[in-house]
Amino acid sequence: MTTKSHKKYALKGAIAMIPLSVAVIPWGLLAGSYAIDSGLSPLESQALSTILFAGSAQLVITGMLKAGAGMVTMLLTTLFITSRHFLYSVSMRDRISPLSLKWRLILGFLLTDELFAICGNQSKDRFNTWYALGAGLSFYLCWNIATLVGIVAGSYLPILSELGLEFAVAATFIALVVPAIKDSPTLIAVLVALFLSVGLHLLNIEGALMLSSLGGMLAGFAAEKVKGSQL
Incomplete structure (x- = not known):
């Protein structure tokens, strides 16, 4: 494929992810503000989204941190919550395993509930790595931007965590689970x-x-x- 074709597929993936990216914005705002409320610094709060990149795990871990839970308990909880990604990767193994190590690492890091919802049911012939990259990367950027806004807002608007944004967590998972x-x-x-x-x-x-x-x-x-x- 040409560079133009790669960009075309990446753009298509990003466009397909827009509804889920928009739906996760309140969740990102909550994750950022909740991290600040739990006593993390702005840099630590943003690092959770940049490195961990797992919304449900971030919210649970920040809550446990605020409650004074131990490190081992938090690590085990994170492992259990994110273990579903192992099932996602097994389900997509026939499409991912033939790829180079670079592609496997990139798509593995970007693999979320939302990306699986977009690409998980695609056949081996239909699956396109650039489409998946565009979808996953656009979602990653949206999540981190929403978290950053939540961090800034959480620093200046302490009541942000009381606005009921946590319902976005339930709404997003309902939208993902029901069609399955x-x-x-x-x-x-x-x-x-x-x-x-x-x-x-x-x-x-x-x-x-x-x-x-x-x-x-x-x-x-x-x-x-x-x-x-x-x-």
């Missing part, structure tokens, strides 16, 4: 995780997020096994 519910095992996994997360949170049980996620995965696995045995 295409069979009964997936539906069961989602419902079990939903009810467990709410129930365990109401009971003030520590690790409610991890337990509900594990419960949802086990329920979906069991439902898949039952469904397979009936065929």
Whole structure:
């Protein structure tokens, strides 16, 4: 392909990512302001988005930091929350493995829920590395800019964290999860995780997020096994 073709595909990827990039802006604002509220410096707050680049993990970790959690607990929590990216990478292995190490590292770093939603279902013949790069890089830039604005706003507007921006987290994941519910095992996994997360949170049980996620995965696995045995 020519350089012009590369730019064309990258632009198409960036355009395809625009709705999800816009949806994540309130989340980025919240992540930036929440990090400042948790006692991190502006540089440390921005580094979370630049290096970690994991919205849900950033919000959870900053909350744990504010609560005085230990380093080991925070690392294990981050590992568990981001473990779904391992499943994403396995799902896309047939398209990514033939690429050079440089491309695998770049796309691996940019792989998020949103990028997987855009490129995860593309066939091997349809998948284009420059399209994925344009989508992932545009989302990365949007996330970091939104975080920066949140950091600045959080430094001067202490009430920013009280504006209900955290709903953007739930709204974004709902938009990603609902289209993926295409069979009964997936539906069961989602419902079990939903009810467990709410129930365990109401009971003030520590690790409610991890337990509900594990419960949802086990329920979906069991439902898949039952469904397979009936065929």
